[in-house]
Amino acid sequence: MVSTFPSASADLSRVRQDILSLHPQIIEWRRLIHQKPELGFKEEITSEFISQKLSEWGIEHQTGIAKTGIVATIKGSKSASDRRVLAIRADMDALPIQELNQVSYCSQHDGVMHACGHDGHTAIALGTAKYLQEHRDRFAGTVKFIFQPAEEGPGGAKPMIEAGVLKNPDVDAIIGLHLWNNLPLGTVGVRAGALMAAVESFHCTILGKGGHGAIPHQTVDSVVVAAQVVNALQTIVARNVNPIDSAVVTVGELHAGTKGNVIADTARMSGTVRYFNLELKGFIQQRVEQVIAGICQSQGASYDLEYWGLYPPTINDAEMAELVQSVAAEVVETPLGIVPECQTMGGEDMSYFLQEVPGCYFFLGSANPQKDLAYPHHHPRFDFDETALAMGVEIFVRCVEKYLNS
Numbered sequence: 001m002v003s004t005f006p007s008a009s010a011d012l013s014r015v016r017q018d019i020l021s022l023h024p025q026i027i028e029w030r031r032l033i034h035q036k037p038e039l040g041f042k043e044e045i046t047s048e049f050i051s052q053k054l055s056e057w058g059i060e061h062q063t064g065i066a067k068t069g070i071v072a073t074i075k076g077s078k079s080a081s082d083r084r085v086l087a088i089r090a091d092m093d094a095l096p097i098q099e100l101n102q103v104s105y106c107s108q109h110d111g112v113m114h115a116c117g118h119d120g121h122t123a124i125a126l127g128t129a130k131y132l133q134e135h136r137d138r139f140a141g142t143v144k145f146i147f148q149p150a151e152e153g154p155g156g157a158k159p160m161i162e163a164g165v166l167k168n169p170d171v172d173a174i175i176g177l178h179l180w181n182n183l184p185l186g187t188v189g190v191r192a193g194a195l196m197a198a199v200e201s202f203h204c205t206i207l208g209k210g211g212h213g214a215i216p217h218q219t220v221d222s223v224v225v226a227a228q229v230v231n232a233l234q235t236i237v238a239r240n241v242n243p244i245d246s247a248v249v250t251v252g253e254l255h256a257g258t259k260g261n262v263i264a265d266t267a268r269m270s271g272t273v274r275y276f277n278l279e280l281k282g283f284i285q286q287r288v289e290q291v292i293a294g295i296c297q298s299q300g301a302s303y304d305l306e307y308w309g310l311y312p313p314t315i316n317d318a319e320m321a322e323l324v325q326s327v328a329a330e331v332v333e334t335p336l337g338i339v340p341e342c343q344t345m346g347g348e349d350m351s352y353f354l355q356e357v358p359g360c361y362f363f364l365g366s367a368n369p370q371k372d373l374a375y376p377h378h379h380p381r382f383d384f385d386e387t388a389l390a391m392g393v394e395i396f397v398r399c400v401e402k403y404l405n406s
């Protein structure tokens with residue numbers, strides 16, 4: 001267990017010393033949560049654990065928001081002319097994956113695993129809450145903790161916002177982080193503007209006319225139509241989207257037919273669409289339908305299309321990104337530690353919070369190949385370097401002090 005930072009400067013500040021003395025407990029909470037992973041909206045043991053800890057520390061909180069969500073508030077006692085509210089968001093859910101790690105804190109729930117690091121996000125938020133509760137004299141204003149269910153889908157952020165978690169007291173800004181094995185420990189991925197992509201999905205059934213494989217002229221071959229559709233959908237990104245903007249159209253599923261000498265009556269496909277630029281909202285959807293309709297019409301087939309949006313793009317406010325960046329630079333090794341080239345076409349429902357209030361979502365590097373802790377997120381052997389837990393707490397704490405005291 002590493003208890004020092006890779007950047008361990010000779011002069012550890014008071015904040016860092018306090019957090020490092022809390023670090024073993026944060027690791028313990030993370031491991032307890034890791035052993036009891038729960039799927040979205042079923043985070044009951046996790047939620048109970050969080051509530052119990054908050055009560056133990058005397059932190060005011062409300063449970064059962066959007067089923068398993070929790071909101072906690074801590075008021076600073078430092079005086080300031082302007083008392084603001086900063087929210088810190090952590091997601092709590094796990095994934096339907098059988099863990100293959102052989103560690104003492106392995107998942108005890110068959111087929112469910114914290115394979116994305118949300119156990120770490122919850123532990124970091126808890127560590128931050130404990131630290132701030134014990135050092136209320138060091139900040140002004142209010143910190144609101146939002147423990148959110150179901151980030152992996154169908155999404156707990158939206159129902160929590162609808163339940164009013166950003167109101168009373170009204171949140172002025174929000175921050176959140178994702179432990180990130182695509183970045184090494186000791187780095188922070190942070191940038192203004194789009195960090196993660198919008199996520200949209202579709203299902204399409206091509207309705208042809210089946211028949212004998214040797215008598216194609218009596219049929220409408222749904223396999224031939226589907227093949228053209230899959231190819232033509234690729235031209236949306238290649239030919240219709242401005243090449244300066246990034247977008248993805250992926251058909252990840254295609255099913256048709258039962259036998260080599262039988263022409264399939266129908267073909268089913270499903271796919272995912274990603275983009276950063278909000279101006280593309282609606283445009284790609286329209287092009288997907290036009291492409292499918294045009295090809296089907298030319299081939300005498302018809303179709304059934306379902307298309308829906310999941311999460312909007314995750315877009316950071318420039319000033320809040322600047323705040324996180326300046327704070328992170330004190331915690332990780334600079335200049336190499338701050339990585340602005342960290343965009344991903346993955347999606348996040350933190351995006352809903354960022355549509356409501358200015359904020360910043362960032363990636364906290366957590367991979368350590370030397371300790372074999374570098375498997376990608378959602379892999380059955382995903383795990384991360386727990387040194388990142390203390391770094392996450394320090395970044396949050398310093399953001400709170402800098403944002404609320406200024």
Ligand code: NI
Binds near residue numbers: 116
């Ligand atoms: Ni995740």
